[in-house]
Ligand SMILES: CC(C)[C@H](C(=O)O)[C@@H](O)C(=O)O
């Protein structure tokens with residue numbers, strides 16, 4: 022199912038459709054509304070009908086949500102709320118965010134080439150728990166004092182299932198997992214460390230597990246990012262650290278993500294970039310992150326690893342030949358960038 | 367009051383003492399134990415007697431706390447717990463963490479010179495509230511489910527007082543404050559944004575206030591760090607983002623911090639680096655962060671701005687002349703680095 026969403030979402034998803042026609046014409050495609058687009062049409066950023074259709078599909082590819090138009094909207098009606106409801110509704114608890122440096126784009130990074138060349142990190146972020154969803158939460162007054170509060174909470178099964186995914190992924194890579202928390206100040210962080218350690222004893226054969234505080238990880242990602250292979254983090258730290266890691270690569274308009282639930286349930290695929298309202302409608306957005314999100318869907322939900330390999334290689338080859346959208350210092354339109362990828366297939 | 371603490375703490379504080387003798391010989395110096403050193407002597411990482419003496423002093427300069435020796439210790443007895451108790455006991459709610467790039471050290475950064483040259487950010491981190499101290503918190507079992515949880519909470523006065531400090535500091539700089547939270551997913555974050563906005567309307571004359579999500583800030587710090595002047599953040603986001611910002615400068619062994627409470631109460635000054643157990647006792651630690659923390663104490667607690675200016679300039683001049691400890695690729699010992707600074711005074 023395709024959920025183009027808002028801003029540049031529809032533009033980049035349009036390019037994905039061309040690749041579906043070319044690489045997987047047998048796939049049945051349906052579309053739906055999410056975010057501001059859904060709010061405008063139905064008064065809610067995600068209808069139950071859309072969620073049901075998403076649940077019945079094999080994979081969900083989302084463009085982007087949000088924009089200035091909906092900033093004044095009540096928080097539970099905002100585009101972001103639709104995204105959170107979709108993640109929770111699909112129960113996609115493991116968000117995979119690769120941060121790799123395309124060889125052709127090394128010079129785009131703020132970091133020195135030798136620091137990021139060959140960088141290839143996979144962040145596994147817990148996506149349906151933690152402070153994002155914990156209760157009690159609210160803004161109210163107590164004893165004459167205005168206050169705002171949230172609950173950061175994790176249970177044993179929540180940590181175990183996402184840790185299992187991190188271990189599986191590490192086994193297909195260099196086998197190293199670095200689990201990140203603030204166990205020196207948070208009880209949920211100490212619990213996270215204990216549970217990951219237990220899971221490692223039970224399920225971690227062949228996996229080399231280490232632990233790091235979130236502040237140290239934010240530092241180390243700048244100092245020596247190539248030390249990392251798989252980073253396992255909760256919803257909040259995973260949000261911050263994956264954005265930092267993505268930016269290191271200089272390829273922020275390029276990076277995809279996959280959010281996986283239990284075996285046999287549909288995965289949710291999204292570019293890491295947002296809805297970019299400033300360039301929406303101009304036909305200049307970089308379609309690569311959406312195209313690579315489709316590539317991840319082919320791999321993780323649709324069992325078409327070979328096609329995925331070919332598509333990934335074509336994106337790299339197009340970059341090697343100098344194909345660049347505006348965000349990468351080039352001149353190509355959204356459509357022309359896709360043309361270059363298709364030509365490299 | 368000097369609290370050397372653990373690891374390299376005593377070594378770097380010893381160098382500060384030389385500078386006190388030279389630049390402020392009239393200061394009465396007393397010393398105390400904190401962290402593992404206090405635990406070993408008294409079974410607790412901060413005694414009430416030490417806290418009382420700290421409260422009665424004009425300024426507290428801490429070296430560092432922690433080390434592998436105390437990792438197995440119960441959490442409320444760990445060195446870090448002593449530090450948190452000291453911050454809370456002194457009620458130093460505003461943690462100032464400058465991240466600036468010494469011209470002579472630009473090449474030490476992982477980032478390209480043009481990205482960090484002239485970088486000068488002041489992070490104002492709330493230090494005595496938020497998820498660090500919120501209750502309820504714990505690790506227990508409910509409905510047969512093991513769980514760990516914390517409460518992220520802020521009240522109106524907590525946000526107002528630290529925002530006021532950020533505004534004051536911005537007025538002495540370029541006047542821009544960027545407040546950071548996750549108001550799109552956290553109620554405490556939405557409350558933070560609302561309260562900072564209110565405080566701005568009341569107290570923010572001459573201050574240009576903007577807001578950013580913490581994940582976006584983690585990205586922007588890598589992409590274009592020079593866009594920032596003052597960053598205002600809660601305890602947890604401030605912890606992560608200030609470490610990230612510190613590492614950008616390439617001067618992580620160089621950076622000081624000041625934690626301020628209400629007018630007339632003693633400030634707490636600490637290097638940003640930790641206790642570095644791997645190099646402790648070798649006499650090779652970089653004393654600059656401790657020396658610059660003393661510089662901040664001269665400025666913020668002891669009303670000796672002129673002496674502070676001279677000391678700051680001397681550190682820069684020593685670096686310009688090529689003085690480098692091992693962490694900066696040089697050969698100087700802790701003592702020799704201080705000699706170089708003294709020679710430049
Ligand atoms: C839009 C926002 C709610 C979301 C998050 O915080 O999860 C985004 O930052 C992300 O990482 O996908």
Ligand SMILES: CC(C)[C@H](C(=O)O)[C@@H](O)C(=O)O
Nearest residue numbers: 205206236446447449450605
């Ligand atoms: C040691 C630890 C408790 C502390 C913190 O998280 O505040 C440290 O990271 C810091 O930033 O001073």
